Amino acid sequence: MGERRWMVGRRTPKGDAAACVTGQARFTDDIRLPRMLHGRIVRSPHAHARILGVDASAAMRIPGVLAVITGKDLPHPYGIIPWTQDEHVLCVDKARYIGDAVAAVAALDEETAARAANAVAVHYEPLPAVTTVEQALAPGAPVIHEGNKHGNVLKHVELAFGDVEAALAASDVIVDLESTFESTTHVAMEPHCAIGQVEPHGVLTVISATQVPHYLHRELARVLELPMDRVRVIQPNVGGGFGGKSEPFDLEFCVAKLAMMTGRPVKIRYTREEVFYAHRGRHGMRMRHRVGAMKDGRLTGCDAKIDIDGGGYASFGLVTTYYSGQLLAAPLHLPAYRFDARRVYTNKPACGPKRGHGSVQPRFAFEVAVDQLAEKLGLDPMELRRRNLLEGGNRTVNGLLVRSNGFAECLERVEKASGWKEKFRKLPFGRGVGVAGSFYISGTNYPIYPNDMPQSAVQMKVDRSGRVTIFSGVSDIGQGAMSMLAQIACEELGVLPTSVRVLAADTDLTPVDLGAYSSRITLMAGNACLMAARQLGDKVRDAVARRWNCQSVDVLLADGWAMRQSDTAQKVAIHDAFQWAETDGGTLGSVGHFNTPKDVHGSYRGGTIGASPAYSFTAHVAEVTVDPETGRVRVENIWAAHDGGTALNPLLVEGQIEGCAVMGLGEALFEEHTFHPSGLHRGPTLLDYRIPTTGDVPRIHPILVETNDPVGPYGAKEAGEGPLHSSIPAIANAIHDAVGIRVNAVPFSPSQVLRLLHAKEVLDAAAARV
Amino acid sequence: MTAKCADKAVNEKDARKQMRRLLDIQAIINGDSVRAAISPNVTLVQLLREILDLPGTKRGCDRGECGACTVLVDGAPVLSCLMLAADVDGRRVETVEALARGPDLHPLQQAFVELGATQCGFCTPGMLMSARALLETESSPSREQIEKALGGNLCRCTGYTKIVDAVEEAARRIGKEGARHG
Numbered sequence: 001m002g003e004r005r006w007m008v009g010r011r012t013p014k015g016d017a018a019a020c021v022t023g024q025a026r027f028t029d030d031i032r033l034p035r036m037l038h039g040r041i042v043r044s045p046h047a048h049a050r051i052l053g054v055d056a057s058a059a060m061r062i063p064g065v066l067a068v069i070t071g072k073d074l075p076h077p078y079g080i081i082p083w084t085q086d087e088h089v090l091c092v093d094k095a096r097y098i099g100d101a102v103a104a105v106a107a108l109d110e111e112t113a114a115r116a117a118n119a120v121a122v123h124y125e126p127l128p129a130v131t132t133v134e135q136a137l138a139p140g141a142p143v144i145h146e147g148n149k150h151g152n153v154l155k156h157v158e159l160a161f162g163d164v165e166a167a168l169a170a171s172d173v174i175v176d177l178e179s180t181f182e183s184t185t186h187v188a189m190e191p192h193c194a195i196g197q198v199e200p201h202g203v204l205t206v207i208s209a210t211q212v213p214h215y216l217h218r219e220l221a222r223v224l225e226l227p228m229d230r231v232r233v234i235q236p237n238v239g240g241g242f243g244g245k246s247e248p249f250d251l252e253f254c255v256a257k258l259a260m261m262t263g264r265p266v267k268i269r270y271t272r273e274e275v276f277y278a279h280r281g282r283h284g285m286r287m288r289h290r291v292g293a294m295k296d297g298r299l300t301g302c303d304a305k306i307d308i309d310g311g312g313y314a315s316f317g318l319v320t321t322y323y324s325g326q327l328l329a330a331p332l333h334l335p336a337y338r339f340d341a342r343r344v345y346t347n348k349p350a351c352g353p354k355r356g357h358g359s360v361q362p363r364f365a366f367e368v369a370v371d372q373l374a375e376k377l378g379l380d381p382m383e384l385r386r387r388n389l390l391e392g393g394n395r396t397v398n399g400l401l402v403r404s405n406g407f408a409e410c411l412e413r414v415e416k417a418s419g420w421k422e423k424f425r426k427l428p429f430g431r432g433v434g435v436a437g438s439f440y441i442s443g444t445n446y447p448i449y450p451n452d453m454p455q456s457a458v459q460m461k462v463d464r465s466g467r468v469t470i471f472s473g474v475s476d477i478g479q480g481a482m483s484m485l486a487q488i489a490c491e492e493l494g495v496l497p498t499s500v501r502v503l504a505a506d507t508d509l510t511p512v513d514l515g516a517y518s519s520r521i522t523l524m525a526g527n528a529c530l531m532a533a534r535q536l537g538d539k540v541r542d543a544v545a546r547r548w549n550c551q552s553v554d555v556l557l558a559d560g561w562a563m564r565q566s567d568t569a570q571k572v573a574i575h576d577a578f579q580w581a582e583t584d585g586g587t588l589g590s591v592g593h594f595n596t597p598k599d600v601h602g603s604y605r606g607g608t609i610g611a612s613p614a615y616s617f618t619a620h621v622a623e624v625t626v627d628p629e630t631g632r633v634r635v636e637n638i639w640a641a642h643d644g645g646t647a648l649n650p651l652l653v654e655g656q657i658e659g660c661a662v663m664g665l666g667e668a669l670f671e672e673h674t675f676h677p678s679g680l681h682r683g684p685t686l687l688d689y690r691i692p693t694t695g696d697v698p699r700i701h702p703i704l705v706e707t708n709d710p711v712g713p714y715g716a717k718e719a720g721e722g723p724l725h726s727s728i729p730a731i732a733n734a735i736h737d738a739v740g741i742r743v744n745a746v747p748f749s750p751s752q753v754l755r756l757l758h759a760k761e762v763l764d765a766a767a768a769r770v
Numbered sequence: 771m772t773a774k775c776a777d778k779a780v781n782e783k784d785a786r787k788q789m790r791r792l793l794d795i796q797a798i799i800n801g802d803s804v805r806a807a808i809s810p811n812v813t814l815v816q817l818l819r820e821i822l823d824l825p826g827t828k829r830g831c832d833r834g835e836c837g838a839c840t841v842l843v844d845g846a847p848v849l850s851c852l853m854l855a856a857d858v859d860g861r862r863v864e865t866v867e868a869l870a871r872g873p874d875l876h877p878l879q880q881a882f883v884e885l886g887a888t889q890c891g892f893c894t895p896g897m898l899m900s901a902r903a904l905l906e907t908e909s910s911p912s913r914e915q916i917e918k919a920l921g922g923n924l925c926r927c928t929g930y931t932k933i934v935d936a937v938e939e940a941a942r943r944i945g946k947e948g949a950r951h952g
Contacts, residue, residue, distance in 0.1 A: 011886075021875065023865065032820070
């Protein structure tokens with residue numbers, strides 16, 4: 001059938017869009033079960049405290065309170081990374097941040113549950129708290145996890161590729177950039193919510209707003225001491241994730257335990273304040289990047305040192321530590337590279353993976369350093385990047401295999417679309433443009449827990465009504481994972497989208513997919529779906545060919561028909577073709593799976609982390625105005641070119657690019673997850689933690705660059721996280737073009753901009769006098 | 771301590787008795803005359819979601835910051851998490867469930883679907899109600915007017931571009947439709 005495609009590449013509305021606009025999409029909090037109770041979690045008011053005792057008697061006396069649980073009821077530690085399981089559902093010995101869960105109650109309604117939670121008396125012995133990396137690393141600092149081998153350092157990674165010192169010493173110019181990146185958080189519009197229920201046949205069902213039903217399934221079974229086949233996880237519509245729902249959370253275990261105790265369904269829904277404590281958002285980082293180049297603009301090497309503020313628990317921190325270094329080795333070729341990164345525990349809500357996990361912060365620093373190099377060398381930063389392209393098919397200096405690479409085209413497209421040549425260094429004072437580039441993984445070659453089973457599987461059934469049903473473990477969190485599967489089934493089986501049902505993310509009914517993280521679903525579940533659909537397509541074509549006395553390859557399934565390619569006037573409705581196939585071969589069903597290549601990575605310890613079947617590439621140009629009176633930065637335009645491979649559905653790919661650009665803009669200009677020295681969150685509300693509104697949003701110009709990746713389904717790669725990376729440094733570089741200052745602390749607050757402007761004025765005035 | 775589980779039968783009876791101080795209200799909700807006996811502290815979003823079984827209206831913050839719970843009261847957009855249910859006594863309330871006419875989507879809904887203005891869909895009901903209120907007063911709004919009208923509705927998925935596009939497109943379609951009938 002060659003490259004002729006009738007459905008892939010079409011702008012297709014998301015399958016559940018009509019449900020979303022009519023209020024019929026069912027989110028977890030929309031589900032009410034008969035006799036359902038409401039739970040509430042009691043949280044620590046201390047950043048660091050020993051728990052001496054919990055007295056629930058007053059809470060239990062409140063009419064309508066049915067159960068209270070504490071740490072002793074759920075004694076098994078858990079954690080998303082098997083090697084760093086340092087969390088308990090409810091604190092057993094110590095509370096490690098303000099908001100840490102200590103007890104949970106179940107009551108007849110939300111109001112009574114809240115009153116009961118307040119009535120639980122917890123006796124704390126406050127301990128000295130460390131709320132910055134400096135404090136946590138100071139000699140004699142209080143240790144947050146006594147069992148941890150290296151004090152408050154969760155993970156320290158030092159990796160070197162080539163001789164960086166020699167490379168930097170031989171460089172014509174070096175930029176030495178110290179920078180900071182404040183922690184930011186996801187702010188999915190739907191707060192976390194879960195319902196636990198014990199079915200009459202003894203199966204524990206947890207309905208949850210999660211991005212990782214499979215990992216939740218495993219951890220629920222382990223912590224609650226149930227066999228996995230007695231636990232069912234159902235993920236309904238999820239109101240956004242961005243990484244904030246990609247590991248198990250206290251509420252999921254609490255609803256399960258409380259339901260097991262009371263025999264009634266129990267729901268817990270986080271308040272917006274609790275969402276800020278659950279966090280797992282972007283790590284704050286302090287970084288130093290030294291990057292060298294020769295006079296002709298060729299980069300010589302990069303040396304990075306990164307301190308990562310982790311918060312109270314490990315979460316994905318082991319991976320974050322690696323990613324902060326590993327994911328800098330493209331799109332520009334680094335002949336020599338070294339990084340030294342450590343993630344440190346502090347008494348604050350735990351950080352974790354937020355869209356562009358671990359790599360957004362160093363990407364900011366590196367792209368600003370590259371801009372500085374271009375300035376020093378008198379080169380156009382576009383041109384400097386062009387002189388350092390990683391060649392297609394190459395391995396990066398740290399051994400990542402890049403099979404398809406559209407970065408050069410991304411640069412060219414944003415350069416042209418933005419009118420770069422007419423604008424760069426030519427706009428009046430206060431206005432400027434900046435460029436940045438980046439890359440990202442399309443899933444990880446290695447799953448979170450070691451195993452060699454497929455990372456994604458699909459079961460498919462075709463029936464005589466003409467309907468195709470897809471069973472898949474994928475988590476649709478708004479990105480359109482289910483629609484992507486449906487579109488592939490349509491492409492292969494010739495049915496219209498209205499004839500496809502997707503049943504997803506129910507561990508009783510659907511085969512495993514590892515979840516919506518690391519931008520893995522389109523590539524992995526897409527390939528699994530393609531494999532399943534092609535088997536059925538072959539059966540249908542064979543059945544039709546038999547009746548038309550032609551070759552199977554001459555039969556095309558498209559647009560609701562089976563038709564003869566050589567004579568499209570000969571056709572039969574697709575449900576008739578399905579019936580022929582069922583007549584010939586019996587009931588129609590198939591399975592497909594995808595597993596990752598396990599041999600493609602650097603052959604050093606840690607070399608598997610960052611290894612992906614395919615990498616996406618991005619380039620942004622941002623155009624800004626800077627008000628020198630107020631220090632306020634306004635982004636006017638963002639041109640965002642993204643190589644996500646073949647765009648299976650350009651409408652949804654654009655949506656990802658636009659969403660990434662604006663999320664990046666929020667981080668660049670005002671988002672900040674900040675704390676009082678005591679460890680108290682400075683503003684766990686949406687008024688204090690400001691995310692972009694319609695009033696902040698520039699014109700965004702998404703540009704799709706479509707390379708044909710050899711591993712991705714139809715050549716598709718990721719689009720959900722990559723396009724965020726370039727956003728922040730492009731804005732930083734545009735600020736420099738506008739007013740000549742180098743912002744080095746994210747976010748670029750008006751006070752920072754003003755301070756730098758004043759410093760520059762003083763320097764300029766001094767220079768003028770000399 | 772370890773887990774405690776109450777004698778639920780006794781407690782439940784007491785609890786129900788305590789919750790008894792109820793208020794009678796009557797309102798037109800999505801065109802239907804509705805009577806309800808509610809506690810005085812019940813908010814409008816609770817009335818809609820938990821008592822009237824209209825879960826289309828979402829709770830994103832419960833403190834008037836995110837706009838997900840936006841509904842129309844007498845045609846004006848309000849944050850239903852900040853309004854007491856008792857305050858809608860004798861008034862007209864419209865939620866996202868009333869936007870479509872039978873199986874036919876409202877032009878706003880249609881445009882949101884076609885233009886990709888809904889991703890996770892959690893902000894969408896509130897967004898649609900704010901947009902509807904705008905189009906009632908301004909039939910062909912500028913982009914700036916749309917951005918202002920939706921300024922209190924937070925969305926984290928779309929970056930807003932496609933949402934503003936969809937409202938613009940819906941206004942255009944409604945205008946055309948009106949011209950044809952007019």
